[in-house]
Amino acid sequence: MTKTRTMLAAFAVGLLTSTAAMAGDVRIMWYSDGVEGEVLKDLLNRFMKENPGINVILDNVSYSVVREQLPVQLEAGDGPDIARVTNLKAQSQHWLDLRPLVADAAYWDTNFGDQADWMRPDGSNQISGFMTQITIAGGFANKTLFDQAGVAIPGKDATWDDWAKAARQVAESQQVPFPMALDRSGHRLSGPNLSYGANYIGADGKPAPLDEGSKAFLEKFVGWIADGTMSKDVWVSAAGSTYRAAADDFINGQLVYYYSGSWQVPNFSTKIGSNFDWVATGSPCGPASCTGMTGGAGLVAIKYTKNPEDVAKVMDYLAREDIVKEFSERTLFLPAHKGVLAKGLDFKTDDAQAQAALNEFVAAAGSLSDLARKLPGWHWADTVYGALVTRVSQAAAGEMPLDEAVTRIDADIQAKVKDSGL
Amino acid sequence: MKAETPRPAGSGFGEAIMVPVRLAMGLVDAPLRWVQRKLGLGGMAAFFLLPNMLIFGIFVLLPFFINFAYSMTGGTALFLDDRTFVGTDQYARLFDCSNYIDPNSCTEDTFWTAVGNTAWFVVLQVTLMILFSLVTALILNRELMARSFWRAVFFFPVLLSPVVVGLIWKWILQRQGLLNFALYGFGFEPYTWLNDRNWAFAAAVGVSIWAHMGFYTLILLAGLQAIPKDLYEAAEMDGTRPARAFWRITLPLLMPNLLVVIVLVLIRAVQIFDEVYVLTGGGPGTSTLYLTQYIYETGFATQLRNPGLAAAASILMGMVLVVLTLIQLGLGRSSEKKGSRK
Numbered sequence: 050m051t052k053t054r055t056m057l058a059a060f061a062v063g064l065l066t067s068t069a070a071m072a073g074d075v076r077i078m079w080y081s082d083g084v085e086g087e088v089l090k091d092l093l094n095r096f097m098k099e100n101p102g103i104n105v106i107l108d109n110v111s112y113s114v115v116r117e118q119l120p121v122q123l124e125a126g127d128g129p130d131i132a133r134v135t136n137l138k139a140q141s142q143h144w145l146d147l148r149p150l151v152a153d154a155a156y157w158d159t160n161f162g163d164q165a166d167w168m169r170p171d172g173s174n175q176i177s178g179f180m181t182q183i184t185i186a187g188g189f190a191n192k193t194l195f196d197q198a199g200v201a202i203p204g205k206d207a208t209w210d211d212w213a214k215a216a217r218q219v220a221e222s223q224q225v226p227f228p229m230a231l232d233r234s235g236h237r238l239s240g241p242n243l244s245y246g247a248n249y250i251g252a253d254g255k256p257a258p259l260d261e262g263s264k265a266f267l268e269k270f271v272g273w274i275a276d277g278t279m280s281k282d283v284w285v286s287a288a289g290s291t292y293r294a295a296a297d298d299f300i301n302g303q304l305v306y307y308y309s310g311s312w313q314v315p316n317f318s319t320k321i322g323s324n325f326d327w328v329a330t331g332s333p334c335g336p337a338s339c340t341g342m343t344g345g346a347g348l349v350a351i352k353y354t355k356n357p358e359d360v361a362k363v364m365d366y367l368a369r370e371d372i373v374k375e376f377s378e379r380t381l382f383l384p385a386h387k388g389v390l391a392k393g394l395d396f397k398t399d400d401a402q403a404q405a406a407l408n409e410f411v412a413a414a415g416s417l418s419d420l421a422r423k424l425p426g427w428h429w430a431d432t433v434y435g436a437l438v439t440r441v442s443q444a445a446a447g448e449m450p451l452d453e454a455v456t457r458i459d460a461d462i463q464a465k466v467k468d469s470g471l
Numbered sequence: 472m473k474a475e476t477p478r479p480a481g482s483g484f485g486e487a488i489m490v491p492v493r494l495a496m497g498l499v500d501a502p503l504r505w506v507q508r509k510l511g512l513g514g515m516a517a518f519f520l521l522p523n524m525l526i527f528g529i530f531v532l533l534p535f536f537i538n539f540a541y542s543m544t545g546g547t548a549l550f551l552d553d554r555t556f557v558g559t560d561q562y563a564r565l566f567d568c569s570n571y572i573d574p575n576s577c578t579e580d581t582f583w584t585a586v587g588n589t590a591w592f593v594v595l596q597v598t599l600m601i602l603f604s605l606v607t608a609l610i611l612n613r614e615l616m617a618r619s620f621w622r623a624v625f626f627f628p629v630l631l632s633p634v635v636v637g638l639i640w641k642w643i644l645q646r647q648g649l650l651n652f653a654l655y656g657f658g659f660e661p662y663t664w665l666n667d668r669n670w671a672f673a674a675a676v677g678v679s680i681w682a683h684m685g686f687y688t689l690i691l692l693a694g695l696q697a698i699p700k701d702l703y704e705a706a707e708m709d710g711t712r713p714a715r716a717f718w719r720i721t722l723p724l725l726m727p728n729l730l731v732v733i734v735l736v737l738i739r740a741v742q743i744f745d746e747v748y749v750l751t752g753g754g755p756g757t758s759t760l761y762l763t764q765y766i767y768e769t770g771f772a773t774q775l776r777n778p779g780l781a782a783a784a785s786i787l788m789g790m791v792l793v794v795l796t797l798i799q800l801g802l803g804r805s806s807e808k809k810g811s812r813k
Contacts, residue, residue: 116772117771117772118771120776121549121771121776124548124549124550125549125550136774139774139775226646281663281666281755282646282663282666285666285754285755285756286665286666286751286752286754286755287751287752287753287754288581288752288753288754288756288757288759288760288764288768289752289753289760289764289768289772289773290768290772290773290774291752291753291772293752301647431774432774432775434774435773435774435775439581439773442754442756443756443757445756446668446754446755446756446757446758447756448756448757448758449575453575457580460578465774465775468545468546468547468775468777469546469547469775470545470546470547470555
């Protein structure tokens with residue numbers, strides 16, 4: 050009997066201690082485009098040494114988990130304590146307001162205030178988190194292929210047509226399978242759409258039907274997929290709004306011109322190395338502008354956390370100026386932190402191509418259109434992007450003419466707006 | 472005074488084993504007697520069925536009713552309490568078509584595309600799966616060299632996770648995959664198999680057959696081995712040709728197993744999702760988009776999910792599966808009756 054009592058007591062103590070350990074756990078859901086997961090792990094290890102009472106668990110997941118599984122967890126009132134997310138605005142009702150929890154709310158407002166509205170419900174002054182990186186969509190050219198083909202790389206004001214023509218010449222000359230590729234993403238497709246004069250936002254703030262600007266570029270885009278100028282692999286390779294990148298084709302030297310964004314720089318720097326020369330080119334021009342899209346990934350606190358104080362401590366640490374600076378320099382990401390930007394960065398790379406590319410993207414930030422700056426904070430942006438990808442890829446696969454795809458895009462968006470009840 | 476019955480040798484060990492069993496029986500005996508007194512003999516059947524019915528109720532019936540309730544609601548909220556009752560609107564939206572053969576004439580064109588794709592997939596995959604499984608089982612039933620090895624080879628893919636199956640075949644069939652590498656080695660031009668509608672469809676059918684054929688082959692092989700050998704010997708003595716023996720002896724006696732296989736393959740084919748989702752993602756375009764993927768994408772993967780529409784589509788798919796199961800039960804019973812008449 051005494052033995053049984055002793056065992057039960059030991060079991061109870063065990064349970065209590067394990068519960069106590071759980072109380073200090075902070076779980077982060079994180080996806081990586083490059084080396085940022087490893088850098089973050091290193092930074093968090095230092096944090097845990099400074100704060101032995103807080104155990105930070107880093108769950109490295111794929112981007113599709115963040116896009117497809119996290120939203121369901123959030124809807125169920127569950128999920129991690131902190132997450133790295135790109136669909137920030139539409140899910141803002143799930144983010145924790147850190148304003149009363151962080152050590153110095155004014156520091157957050159000053160340094161991350163420009164993007165704060167991207168991740169909080171409309172009309173609030175909530176501090177939901179901060180952007181781990183600011184991204185700018187733009188192009189990359191395989192310089193070696195251009196040089197070998199003897200074709201000049203199009204200049205700053207080159208149009209999409211100029212790039213298509215040059216890329217075709219290079220691909221033909223160098224026997225490369227694809228002249229151009231653009232990620233299977235509504236966000237990426239929206240850069241050229243905007244350059245052709247598109248405006249997604251209606252007078253009431255809800256999505257407007259696709260206009261002539263969008264139609265003009267989409268027609269060109271689908272035509273390029275049909276004639277082989279644009280990689281068919283990326284856009285017809287899936288149904289629905291599944292994300293597909295063409296980065297591997299570019300890394301393998303199979304692609305002359307790749308339209309993606311600044312987040313690819315560390316990836317290319319690591320994987321291409323000295324295999325060939327590549328350059329970032331900014332965004333090609335359309336009749337209206339030469340804009341890409343801005344955006345990025347934000348680190349947000351989830352309001353269903355059991356440990357809001359600990360979460361705030363982790364967020365305060367990761368948002369610290371020296372930490373943001375180190376994170377950005379080691380990951381080659383463009384930071385959002387105003388102080389860090391003002392003092393300048395010393396990117397930790399010997400790769401001159403990566404340095405030049407980062408400078409090119411910083412310069413490209415100046416040519417962003419007003420609408421491109423507004424879309425990351427627009428509630429319906431992801432709804433429009435999803436419908437664009439789904440239907441344009443059907444048109445690209447030859448399942449329906451573009452006119453019908455455009456009609457379907459408008460209908461899909463209207464149905465989503467109606468379903469949302471907003 | 473009674474004479475003691477001599478104990479058989481080794482009964483001491485048997486007795487020792489029975490001690491804990493008797494002890495356990497003794498422990499449950501008293502409560503069970505009490506329950507039987509309360510419920511009566513007839514009630515005991517229900518009492519013993521209760522645990523199973525509870526599990527069935529919680530994990531099958533309850534989700535079915537919850538799903539049905541979801542199909543009657545609209546909006547993007549996840550919890551039923553936060554959703555709006557819309558009656559049969561979701562079903563009406565799915566069936567809003569001017570021509571069911573042409574998905575583009577439907578409001579939910581993707582649903583009807585998925586229905587059409589699934590129907591074609593079922594017809595092709597089930598036919599080929601039965602054919603290949605039967606042929607493989609017949610071959611493996613013969614006296615072969617290293618027969619156990621070959622049986623293991625055909626069964627091995629069944630042990631693989633569907634995601635692994637999808638990835639393996641993607642690495643083989645993609646533009647820079649093993650197949651193109653081999654073709655290039657033989658002087659042929661590489662081809663983008665997964666970007667061609669017909670080849671992608673064929674790949675989806677082929678891969679699912681490769682992945683599951685071993686299981687059905689095993690069921691048919693068990694059926695073949697249960698056929699008495701003397702029937703074949705008698706047929707051989709009568710000079711029956713092997714083809715006639717197959718049609719007159721093998722196939723009729725294998726029919727119960729074949730029926731089970733047909734229904735299992737049918738149900739599995741209607742539910743196809745995982746390996747094809749990894750292999751083609753539903754593409755190119757929507758040419759390998761099947762019903763389960765449509766439900767998954769509508770309910771979970773798109774921005775502003777529509778759980779109500781996904782639930783309505785899954786109820787419709789569930790009805791198809793119920794019909795298939797009823798057909799299986801009907802056929803099973805009729806073959807039992809035929810068997811008992813003979």
